Amino acid sequence: MNQERLTSRRGFLKKCVAGTAVLRATGGIPLLAALEQSAAPAKSKVVIARDAALRGSGATVESSRVLSLLDRAMQTCFDLDHPLDPWKKLVRPGQKVGIKVNALGGRGLSSDVQLVAAICQRLQEAGIRGGDIVIWDRGTDELDHVGYHVSTDGNRVRCFGTDMVGYEQQLVTYGSVGSQLSKILTRNCDLLINVPVLKDHDGAGITAALKNMYGVIHNPNKYHPDGCNPYVADVNMLPEVRTKTRLHICDATTACYEGGPGFKPEYSWKYNGLIVSEDPVALDYTGWQMIERKRAEKKLKTLEAEKRAPQYIATAADAQHRLGTDDPKRIAVVEV
Amino acid sequence: MTSVEDDGVTGCGKSQSRAGFGWRRASALRISSSLSSRALAPEVPCHPKQHSVRSLTIRARARRPGIIPFCATLLIAVALASTGCKRGPGTEAAFFPASNEVEGWVTTSATRTFAAVDLWKYIDGGAEKYLKAGVQSASTADYKFQNKIEAVADIYSMANAEGAREVFDSEPAVDAKTPPLGDSARLHSQSLVFRQGPYLVRLIAYEEDPQAQQALLELGHGIDKRLPR
Numbered sequence: 001m002n003q004e005r006l007t008s009r010r011g012f013l014k015k016c017v018a019g020t021a022v023l024r025a026t027g028g029i030p031l032l033a034a035l036e037q038s039a040a041p042a043k044s045k046v047v048i049a050r051d052a053a054l055r056g057s058g059a060t061v062e063s064s065r066v067l068s069l070l071d072r073a074m075q076t077c078f079d080l081d082h083p084l085d086p087w088k089k090l091v092r093p094g095q096k097v098g099i100k101v102n103a104l105g106g107r108g109l110s111s112d113v114q115l116v117a118a119i120c121q122r123l124q125e126a127g128i129r130g131g132d133i134v135i136w137d138r139g140t141d142e143l144d145h146v147g148y149h150v151s152t153d154g155n156r157v158r159c160f161g162t163d164m165v166g167y168e169q170q171l172v173t174y175g176s177v178g179s180q181l182s183k184i185l186t187r188n189c190d191l192l193i194n195v196p197v198l199k200d201h202d203g204a205g206i207t208a209a210l211k212n213m214y215g216v217i218h219n220p221n222k223y224h225p226d227g228c229n230p231y232v233a234d235v236n237m238l239p240e241v242r243t244k245t246r247l248h249i250c251d252a253t254t255a256c257y258e259g260g261p262g263f264k265p266e267y268s269w270k271y272n273g274l275i276v277s278e279d280p281v282a283l284d285y286t287g288w289q290m291i292e293r294k295r296a297e298k299k300l301k302t303l304e305a306e307k308r309a310p311q312y313i314a315t316a317a318d319a320q321h322r323l324g325t326d327d328p329k330r331i332a333v334v335e336v
Numbered sequence: 337m338t339s340v341e342d343d344g345v346t347g348c349g350k351s352q353s354r355a356g357f358g359w360r361r362a363s364a365l366r367i368s369s370s371l372s373s374r375a376l377a378p379e380v381p382c383h384p385k386q387h388s389v390r391s392l393t394i395r396a397r398a399r400r401p402g403i404i405p406f407c408a409t410l411l412i413a414v415a416l417a418s419t420g421c422k423r424g425p426g427t428e429a430a431f432f433p434a435s436n437e438v439e440g441w442v443t444t445s446a447t448r449t450f451a452a453v454d455l456w457k458y459i460d461g462g463a464e465k466y467l468k469a470g471v472q473s474a475s476t477a478d479y480k481f482q483n484k485i486e487a488v489a490d491i492y493s494m495a496n497a498e499g500a501r502e503v504f505d506s507e508p509a510v511d512a513k514t515p516p517l518g519d520s521a522r523l524h525s526q527s528l529v530f531r532q533g534p535y536l537v538r539l540i541a542y543e544e545d546p547q548a549q550q551a552l553l554e555l556g557h558g559i560d561k562r563l564p565r
Contacts, residue, residue, distance in 0.1 A: 108540070220456075
């Protein structure tokens, strides 16, 4: 059976090669060019969804409004009409879904608890069992400190840090990186939804989707020299990181344009938005531009002028990594 | 596929949200310290007894007189380096005012101290700037003002006053007031940063409140009084 399939596949490839040769020989070049053009990669869509009334009359994000905002962003990102449709496209019942948040910035600048609750709600409505969802980051204390309810109860959404389960013994490598991966990623996630926070970063320039993956390895402190370049890109190339990460929902409800990654209220602003994309490089590039615009508004130097432009974004897009695109001509920013 | 076993730490099934699980409330059960990893555990401060026990052990075991000072110096140096303490035992905790020492402010956590080598565990990504400026250790404690404004106080102990100045001057004074505090200070609606000698102090309020700015300034003065001159 396998042999037949192999033979058939070989035969098909032979016919393709032969067909191409005939097309070229018979002046079919314009047809090929048209085919190549139609096969050109589509633009990476980056959705920016905002709600000026996200916090109502208070200072914290309202759960009902953030759910609506999430729906708007997801439906636009996936071009689907019903709030549940994008989630059904993303996940299948029975899968274990990890939500990698960012709790390192401490209170004030971590993945918003209400936003993550909204994601969990939609995942469950799409058929994922509560116990198959795990909200996680590096440290359990950090999650607890920023307001997540730490839980390991397998009957409902779980939330804990890698410190509870540890890292795999085996070292995985790519390029400049050699690290052990969180067992939450390797053993508790079939797929990963990345929920970073849009922040200025003292060393890396900015941090959003790509840099958030430093939270899945045991030795992120080793990878901060040289603006985290090429380390950020290399960490995202680690096979389990690359293959399992499906979606990036960047929390820009409160963002930071200077002094990050820790929370400094004097350099933060309430953007009241989400940035959603399947392309982490395009998302990071877009987030970088947003931070630059805010810095210009505050009359601060550009990150380039401060010699801390996020070079790792270009590295992530280069021929060795191909994690996405940083070419603005190939990024479709959709604001809703 | 393996999954994490329920170890009974949840215990908080009362506040179920629509998403099917309970989010932490202010009064919710805090996780047990036994669940924290060693990697994230607070840095162990230098303790006077720790050093004296080591010294006594050295005295008891060393036979040749010439080797005693050498071993003692070596081991104490190793002990100090491993704990990251540079200014004597318990110094950092003493910089933080006790509850109600500054009117309206109460402490809501123990003081945690991180040696320079472990600073990334507290401010991963933000540690480089402090390391370049010669940070020796960082201590942090949580506070609450009049039961409504939560805040955090961080005290960075640098090698010298120039290090504190370097970090302070690296941060832009966007819309800041400059109250007379320490060697130099910047005050915002939700934060206060000042330096005094080799110390850089950062206070952050998590809630926006008309009282926050003045309250932070008062807490800042409370800390400033405790810093060595």
